[in-house]
Amino acid sequence: xxxxxxxxxxxxxxxxxxxxxxxxxxxxxxxxxxxxxPLRWRRAQLDAMERMLREQGAxxxxxxxxxxxxxxxxTMLMEINLTLEExxxxxxxxxxxxARRPKPMHWLLQPAAGWTVAEPKGVALVIAPWNYPxxxxxxxxxxxxxxxxxxxxxxxxxxxxxxxxxxxxxDRYLDRRAFxxxxxxxRETGELLKQPFDHIFYTGGGKVGRIVMEAAAKHxxxxxxxxxxxxxxxxxxxxxxxxAARRIAWGRFVNAGQTCVAPDYVLATPDIADDLAxxxxxxxxxxxGNVGGRRDAVMYDSGxxxxxxxxxxxxxxxxxxxxxxxxxxxxxxxYAHDYDDVHVTADDSSTTRDWxxxxxxxxxxxxxxxxxMTYDDTHDSRIVWSSSYARIINDRHxxxxxxxxxxxxDPSSAAHIICGGYGDRASRHIAPTVLTHxxxxxxxxxxxxxxxxxxxxxxxxxxxxxxxxxDRPRPLACYVFSRSTIVRRRFERETSSGALGFNLxxxxxxxxxxxxxxxGASGMGAYHGYAGFLEFSHVKTVVAKPTFPDxxxxxxxxxxxxxxxx
Ligand code: NAD
Numbered sequence: 001x002x003x004x005x006x007x008x009x010x011x012x013x014x015x016x017x018x019x020x021x022x023x024x025x026x027x028x029x030x031x032x033x034x035x036x037x038p039l040r041w042r043r044a045q046l047d048a049m050e051r052m053l054r055e056q057g058a059x060x061x062x063x064x065x066x067x068x069x070x071x072x073x074x075t076m077l078m079e080i081n082l083t084l085e086e087x088x089x090x091x092x093x094x095x096x097x098x099a100r101r102p103k104p105m106h107w108l109l110q111p112a113a114g115w116t117v118a119e120p121k122g123v124a125l126v127i128a129p130w131n132y133p134x135x136x137x138x139x140x141x142x143x144x145x146x147x148x149x150x151x152x153x154x155x156x157x158x159x160x161x162x163x164x165x166x167x168x169x170x171d172r173y174l175d176r177r178a179f180x181x182x183x184x185x186x187r188e189t190g191e192l193l194k195q196p197f198d199h200i201f202y203t204g205g206g207k208v209g210r211i212v213m214e215a216a217a218k219h220x221x222x223x224x225x226x227x228x229x230x231x232x233x234x235x236x237x238x239x240x241x242x243x244a245a246r247r248i249a250w251g252r253f254v255n256a257g258q259t260c261v262a263p264d265y266v267l268a269t270p271d272i273a274d275d276l277a278x279x280x281x282x283x284x285x286x287x288x289g290n291v292g293g294r295r296d297a298v299m300y301d302s303g304x305x306x307x308x309x310x311x312x313x314x315x316x317x318x319x320x321x322x323x324x325x326x327x328x329x330x331x332x333x334x335y336a337h338d339y340d341d342v343h344v345t346a347d348d349s350s351t352t353r354d355w356x357x358x359x360x361x362x363x364x365x366x367x368x369x370x371x372x373m374t375y376d377d378t379h380d381s382r383i384v385w386s387s388s389y390a391r392i393i394n395d396r397h398x399x400x401x402x403x404x405x406x407x408x409x410d411p412s413s414a415a416h417i418i419c420g421g422y423g424d425r426a427s428r429h430i431a432p433t434v435l436t437h438x439x440x441x442x443x444x445x446x447x448x449x450x451x452x453x454x455x456x457x458x459x460x461x462x463x464x465x466x467x468x469x470x471d472r473p474r475p476l477a478c479y480v481f482s483r484s485t486i487v488r489r490r491f492e493r494e495t496s497s498g499a500l501g502f503n504l505x506x507x508x509x510x511x512x513x514x515x516x517x518x519x520g521a522s523g524m525g526a527y528h529g530y531a532g533f534l535e536f537s538h539v540k541t542v543v544a545k546p547t548f549p550d551x552x553x554x555x556x557x558x559x560x561x562x563x564x565x566x
Pocket of ligand 1: 127128129130131132136154155156157158184185186187189190203204205206208211225226227228229259260261448450476518523
């Protein structure tokens with residue numbers, strides 16, 4: 001049953017066609033009957049989800065891999081495990097979170113009692129994106145279940161295999177009365193958004209975030225918006241450059257850069273900018289450059305790159321560009337021990353497809369304006385990318401990302417490609433790309449990159465970096481690599497972002513104890529742990545006062561002089 005797969009049809013648990021209103025009313029009815037309120041029920045659902053992830057985690061990871069080549073280990077580590085940890089954190093605490101909290105009352109009202117109690121909001125709509133399709137669907141659901149809400153999940157149409165697996169498994173493991181999974185894209189989401197949900201939890205880009213908030217306004221539905229943005233990294237001369245390079249490379253290139261809190265660009269001081277760029281390229285190569293355990297596939301003289309190259313002979317079939325000269329030699333055993341140059345111009349991705357087809361061994365090419373690229377010898381006839389490296393989600397994003405590469409025909413673009421700069425449209429891989437000498441006006445600096453491209457800009461010092469960041473919309477995360485406590489404190493006090501990481505990209509999203517969310521253009525509201533429980537709850541104030549004696553008469557009118565002095 002692949003009908004919804006091509007985007008034209010939708011389904012929930014019970015129908016083939018989406019009836020948003022019926023889906024909402026079904027869940028609303030469940031909520032009104034009080035099915036989801038007992039803590040016992042909530043714990044049972046969390047248990048069921050834990051069981052689902054333990055028994056079916058590998059299946060979900062395979063679905064994510066089928067959708068865009070994300071390594072299954074990565075999904076287990078960063079999606080399945082994080083969701084399990086959230087469940088294990090939330091479950092033993094939810095009784096305490098949901099319990100009454102007594103609050104002292106004003107003396108004029110005495111004797112009286114006051115307390116707060118967290119009640120479930122009702123039916124929540126969770127709209128999830130494709131980039132961490134399991135985590136960003138299930139983690140909000142965990143918090144909503146803890147709060148006692150019913151959930152309608154709308155996973156992304158761009159990761160259809162995962163979305164379908166989620167639908168099947170949620171249907172099988174969780175209480176069907178309280179959950180629905182709706183498949184579809186903009187149209188189906190639009191239908192859902194017409195319903196009077198009690199909360200909308202949206203993760204994705206800011207453009208759709210605005211659509212969601214506008215629709216929510218019609219029903220005064222509260223929203224959580226988990227958006228993105230250009231998250232900066234500042235690195236100065238005091239930093240441990242090797243560690244900084246490794247962590248930045250990991251944060252940027254994991255999931256092929258399709259991570260909302262990934263370092264989007266680096267602001268480096270001039271003393272270390274070039275050195276840092278080389279080290280990031282090397283670190284990327286070590287992480288993503290191996291092919292079937294081998295790490296010798298493609299090298300640049302100016303630094304290694306993270307893609308396996310298989311190059312075969314004829315000029316016209318060279319990937320990444322046009323051959324302009326070719327004086328290669330081969331050694332007897334067919335391996336390229338003896339490297340000679342094959343010169344290739346940069347960025348002609350139109351020849352990529354040819355390259356994957358045919359040919360005989362080539363040894364080494366020179367690629368790009370001043371970079372030298374080395375291939376190992378060839379064993380088969382296609383590009384082999386590291387199995388630790390994800391693909392780009394679809395052609396539209398692939399083309400968008402390739403258009404951000406510096407253009408060698410454009411003399412105004414002074415950017416240097418330290419590594420990468422090319423991709424393979426057939427498989428939708430883009431090599432980890434590090435750029436230096438990038439201007440703030442370059443296309444790559446205008447929008448969130450959301451792919452494996454890392455521009456490095458030079459700034460004079462921390463002052464200039466802080467001014468640069470504060471001149472732009474508030475990002476989802478900001479990272480600082482510096483040994484100076486003064487510099488770190490200044491970033492904490494003088495910049496605003498969803499989160500701030502010292503020497504640590506991405507780390508803040510991995511703890512259920514830390515609220516996760518954006519600010520300004522990067523979103524509103526937060527979740528994970530207690531923050532998530534609160535987001536899906538209404539904290540109700542309750543007061544109570546005995547009727548006898550009626551001490552409130554102290555403040556009843558008429559207002560005598562004595563009452564004025566109370
Ligand atoms: P996406 O394309 O999967 O869209 C997100 C959701 O919105 C999907 O469920 C989609 O069906 C729905 N949608 C798309 N168009 C719509 C429309 N016109 N009307 C109503 N709904 C619509 O994901 P995306 O937007 O490409 O995600 C990438 C963005 O998400 C990036 O900006 C990234 O930074 C951000 N993001 C943020 C977080 C976070 O936790 N803050 C996490 C992941 C991604």
